[in-house]
Amino acid sequence: MRLRGEWCVGVASVLTTVTFLLLVLIHIDVDASGFGAAINRAVAPNNVTVYATNGSLPLQANAGIRQIYHFGLYRYCAYVDSDSSGLCGNHTTGYKLNPFTVIAADAPPLVLPLTLPIPSVKEAAAAGAFFDDRYLGQSTKAAYWMILIATVCTVLALATGVLKHGMTYFLSTLFTVLASVMLLVAAAIWTTVINKAKAINDLVLPGYGSLGITVSMGNGVLMTWAAFVVMVVAIVPYGLRSVICCLRVDHWHMLTIGARLFSCCTYRG
Numbered sequence: 001m002r003l004r005g006e007w008c009v010g011v012a013s014v015l016t017t018v019t020f021l022l023l024v025l026i027h028i029d030v031d032a033s034g035f036g037a038a039i040n041r042a043v044a045p046n047n048v049t050v051y052a053t054n055g056s057l058p059l060q061a062n063a064g065i066r067q068i069y070h071f072g073l074y075r076y077c078a079y080v081d082s083d084s085s086g087l088c089g090n091h092t093t094g095y096k097l098n099p100f101t102v103i104a105a106d107a108p109p110l111v112l113p114l115t116l117p118i119p120s121v122k123e124a125a126a127a128g129a130f131f132d133d134r135y136l137g138q139s140t141k142a143a144y145w146m147i148l149i150a151t152v153c154t155v156l157a158l159a160t161g162v163l164k165h166g167m168t169y170f171l172s173t174l175f176t177v178l179a180s181v182m183l184l185v186a187a188a189i190w191t192t193v194i195n196k197a198k199a200i201n202d203l204v205l206p207g208y209g210s211l212g213i214t215v216s217m218g219n220g221v222l223m224t225w226a227a228f229v230v231m232v233v234a235i236v237p238y239g240l241r242s243v244i245c246c247l248r249v250d251h252w253h254m255l256t257i258g259a260r261l262f263s264c265c266t267y268r269g
Contacts, residue, residue, distance in 0.1 A: 027072040028194060028221070030099045032065055034212020039114050042207045048110050055085030060105035062112060071097055073144055078106070094144055096137030097193070099215070100130060123205050129196035130215065139193045146186035147224070153179035154231070176235045183228035190221045 036050035052064025059078055066078035066086060074095050079086030100119065107115045118124050119131035129135055157175035160168040194217050203211045 027070045028097075028190075029216045030069040030071065030103075031067070031214040031216070032069065032103055032212070033067040034210065034214070035065060035103070036212070038205075038208040038210060038212045039111055041209050042114055049108060050111050052080055052106070055080040055087060057087075059087055059089055060102065062108055063106065064108055065103055065106045065111070069099060069102065071095075071099060073147060076102060078102075094141050096133075097140035098133040098137055099197075101133055103213075118205065118208075118211070121205055124203065128199050129193065130200040130213075136193060136197065139189055143186040143189040143193075146182045146189070150179040150182035150186065150227070150231075153182065157234070173235065176231060180228060180231040180235065183224060183231055187221060187224040187228050190224055194221055 039050050040047055050065055052066055055066070055078075057063035066080055068079040068081075068086070070077045070079075072095070074091050074093070075089045076095075077086055077088040104112065104115045124131060153175040157172045157179065160172040160175065194215065197215045200211060201214050203213075205211060
């Protein structure tokens, strides 16, 4: 029985650690590599420089749009051509997703007048969420706090799960259940937000043609769902270990009561 209990704790600890690592790596992708062509179609036959010439130029300083943007839970990173050349923004607690605002802040002075009016175009307004900073910001901030709570619960589950006591086994199971619920809500929010924002992928504007901006889930939503599944699976060994501990206690109490009854029945005094 003891070997089985230790095995349960070991499996649960591994699953909990995997969940924590998945949560740290969450991000979504915005590919703006086609946006430059859209801008130049709008100013044809002229030609303007849209993108940053190298990845070391400062962000949100109108120094040039980057081709690739990765938006994570705490900050975003922007890259020129590949993930090897770029910068990341400052670490922010409760980071709000606002991709178009970020892209516009990188647009060079000649490109900015062509970028800022886009959300007001009728076809762009119909595309919805990608340009709606309020909706994206509030939704992703709520998901952020859910994931943060889930991360804390994950760490607490890992910490309490290795302590050999009935109460800590119960607490580790409780923390795992709470983390699972938080991850389920966060994953549902992210899935809804990204699916709405992906309407920009097919957006065609007068003069611009295809806008050339593509939103994809990256590993963000998939990792959140994966973390949820792993956490749900972790409930089983944590819960099983808690049950085993309770059965041990009950078994010991039954033996104690039986011994007392036997002593009373055989007492000759």
